[in-house]
Amino acid sequence: MFQAYTYPEFAYVPSVEQVEGRVVRHPVVVIGAGPVGLTAALDLAARGVPCVVLDDNNTVSVGSRAVCYAKRPLEIWDRLGLADRFIEKGISWKLGKVFFGDRQVYQFDLLPEDGHKCPAFINLQQYYLEQWMVEAIATQPKIDLRWKHKLISLRQEPDHAVLTVETPDGIFTMEADWVIACDGANSDTRRMVGADFTGQFFQDRFLIADIVMKADFPTERWFWFDPPFHRNQSALLHKQADDVWRLDFQLGWDTDPTEEKKPENVIPRVRAMLGEDVEFELEWASVYQFACRRIGQFRHGRVLFAGDAAHQVSPFGARGANTGVQDIDNLAWKLALVLDGKAPEALIDSYHDERAFAADDNLLNSTRSTDFITPKSAASRRFRDAVLDLAEVADFAKPLVNSGRLSMPTPYLESALNTPDQGEWSGKMTPGTVCADAPVIVNGQADWLLHQLGQGFTILSFGPAKAVTVAGLAAKPLIVGQDLEDAQGLVASRYDGKPGTCYLIRPDQHVAARWRCFDAGEVAKALARTCDLQGGV
Amino acid sequence: MSLTLTPNIADPDGFYEFLVHSQRDMTDEEANRMNARLILILSNQIGDRERLRQAIQLAASSGRLP
Numbered sequence: 001m002f003q004a005y006t007y008p009e010f011a012y013v014p015s016v017e018q019v020e021g022r023v024v025r026h027p028v029v030v031i032g033a034g035p036v037g038l039t040a041a042l043d044l045a046a047r048g049v050p051c052v053v054l055d056d057n058n059t060v061s062v063g064s065r066a067v068c069y070a071k072r073p074l075e076i077w078d079r080l081g082l083a084d085r086f087i088e089k090g091i092s093w094k095l096g097k098v099f100f101g102d103r104q105v106y107q108f109d110l111l112p113e114d115g116h117k118c119p120a121f122i123n124l125q126q127y128y129l130e131q132w133m134v135e136a137i138a139t140q141p142k143i144d145l146r147w148k149h150k151l152i153s154l155r156q157e158p159d160h161a162v163l164t165v166e167t168p169d170g171i172f173t174m175e176a177d178w179v180i181a182c183d184g185a186n187s188d189t190r191r192m193v194g195a196d197f198t199g200q201f202f203q204d205r206f207l208i209a210d211i212v213m214k215a216d217f218p219t220e221r222w223f224w225f226d227p228p229f230h231r232n233q234s235a236l237l238h239k240q241a242d243d244v245w246r247l248d249f250q251l252g253w254d255t256d257p258t259e260e261k262k263p264e265n266v267i268p269r270v271r272a273m274l275g276e277d278v279e280f281e282l283e284w285a286s287v288y289q290f291a292c293r294r295i296g297q298f299r300h301g302r303v304l305f306a307g308d309a310a311h312q313v314s315p316f317g318a319r320g321a322n323t324g325v326q327d328i329d330n331l332a333w334k335l336a337l338v339l340d341g342k343a344p345e346a347l348i349d350s351y352h353d354e355r356a357f358a359a360d361d362n363l364l365n366s367t368r369s370t371d372f373i374t375p376k377s378a379a380s381r382r383f384r385d386a387v388l389d390l391a392e393v394a395d396f397a398k399p400l401v402n403s404g405r406l407s408m409p410t411p412y413l414e415s416a417l418n419t420p421d422q423g424e425w426s427g428k429m430t431p432g433t434v435c436a437d438a439p440v441i442v443n444g445q446a447d448w449l450l451h452q453l454g455q456g457f458t459i460l461s462f463g464p465a466k467a468v469t470v471a472g473l474a475a476k477p478l479i480v481g482q483d484l485e486d487a488q489g490l491v492a493s494r495y496d497g498k499p500g501t502c503y504l505i506r507p508d509q510h511v512a513a514r515w516r517c518f519d520a521g522e523v524a525k526a527l528a529r530t531c532d533l534q535g536g537v
Numbered sequence: 538m539s540l541t542l543t544p545n546i547a548d549p550d551g552f553y554e555f556l557v558h559s560q561r562d563m564t565d566e567e568a569n570r571m572n573a574r575l576i577l578i579l580s581n582q583i584g585d586r587e588r589l590r591q592a593i594q595l596a597a598s599s600g601r602l603p
Binding site: 396 | 569570573574576577578581
């Protein structure tokens with residue numbers, strides 16, 4: 001097949017501990033160097049935590065795989081200094097078109113709100129994302145990324161895990177205070193701890209193909225229900241970087257995945273979709289089926305599950321890698337505080353509470369999309385078609401069209417780490433919600449609010465405020481009008497910022513608490529609560 | 538809010554005739570498809586989720602195969 005991208009081959013390097021036959025205890029070992037595992041390593045390193053990453057392979061993702069990256073993961077990667085490159089190379093899009101048969105029945109605009117650094121969505125092949133994270137890791141001495149290291153067994157002790165690892169040089173043992181399992185939907189680590197992974201399987205198969213073509217299709221997401229070129233199934237066309245396009249064909253259950261991904265069977269489908277005269281090269285094709293399921297507990301002793309290893313969703317809505325990266329956003333600061341002795345181990349349990357809540361929200365959305373896209377009975381197919389027919393002629397039916405609800409962060413509204421609001425607030429910044437970005441001016445330079453939040457706890461204040469410290473935990477003030485200028489008034493409007501209003505913001509840029517005036521005692525209580533310090537202060 | 542279950546349609550015989558006749562020239566599948574559209578149109582007219590829930594429950598729990 002044609003190759004628009006040359007896959008790097010990363011060298012296997014024998015580790016000193018294996019060569020010398022020493023058992024070394026590491027603070028964190030990450031299993032899997034996909035987008036989630038690599039983000040975990042970079043986030044931990046940014047928080048001062050050294051870690052080892054093990055991957056059984058020695059290259060990046062083969063094929064584009066995850067394609068759409070949403071605003072929130074881009075903001076997380078921006079915190080880690082990576083997003084500019086992703087955004088520059090990626091394809092930003094906001095318009096989606098839905099076709100039923102040969103008719104366009106619906107069009108949506110993601111209508112991204114102005115005044116945010118990161119776009120609503122970019123499309124970028126997963127291999128670029130991984131390659132650039134690997135490059136960033138090479139400059140980060142706190143991360144030891146080891147290729148051709150396969151975890152073959154794991155034993156849990158009360159305060160650490162013992163890992164048996166196989167490399168080209170044989171088998172050796174290492175220990176970890178904490179293990180983060182980012183080894184995907186078929187996670188071996190999950191089997192090793194005996195965790196359950198239950199949910200709904202869908203009896204359907206999809207063909208995904210990357211093709212390279214110079215075409216003047218617009219940069220939009222095109223989704224077909226029952227198109228003339230692929231009757232009774234769905235299809236998707238989406239642009240990526242380097243003139244690579246992602247095509248997605250629903251195949252149904254009674255198809256042979258090995259046959260379907262052969263180029264001689266893929267190419268006629270592509271021709272039928274694009275027209276006989278369009279020139280293209282097939283770069284990659286794969287057939288997948290999916291399930292909507294999640295692990296019962298994200299924490300098993302000293303092993304923490306993240307990304308597809310913890311939850312698997314249908315691809316509709318781009319909720320896989322996007323939510324996996326948000327798992328890490330939630331976990332890394334908690335793990336750093338616990339390893340540093342500044343928060344009790346119980347804080348780690350809030351990782352399950354908050355991210356299982358988000359996973360359930362994602363599973364609900366993705367199951368609903370799947371049921372719309374692939375109806376399970378003639379009666380539900382009739383309702384689906386009725387929605388599409390009506391969407392063409394009546395506005396009321398448009399919100400019922402579900403070709404995938406695109407990934408948005410789930411606010412942790414029920415989290416025990418939040419301090420509930422007192423009084424009336426307008427806007428969206430309820431405790432547990434991710435902070436909205438806004439344009440600001442700092443030292444005369446245009447900048448972004450999220451850049452000012454830093455890696456620790458922040459007191460964002462629209463009036464006087466001072467640093468607050470509790471048991472070695474510090475929250476630093478960031479004062480609007482003093483540390484930054486609210487250039488367009490968007491900080492005040494997005495945060496309902498009346499004079500004196502102040503927010504306590506977590507290291508993952510989520511609102512922990514807010515008040516109408518700064519009170520060091522109240523901030524200290526909220527800070528203790530956010531770090532699960534028993535009994536507060 | 539509760540579902541209206543008392544007679545609310547003027548000229549019931551005329552309405553029934555109009556409804557049935559609207560599908561006179563359709564196959565069963567065409568009529569089934571039209572019914573699905575009609576359910577969605579009327580559901581939007583009702584709008585209220587509690588009333589819709591009651592209507593769906595009543596429809597699902599009533600009726601027997603002859």
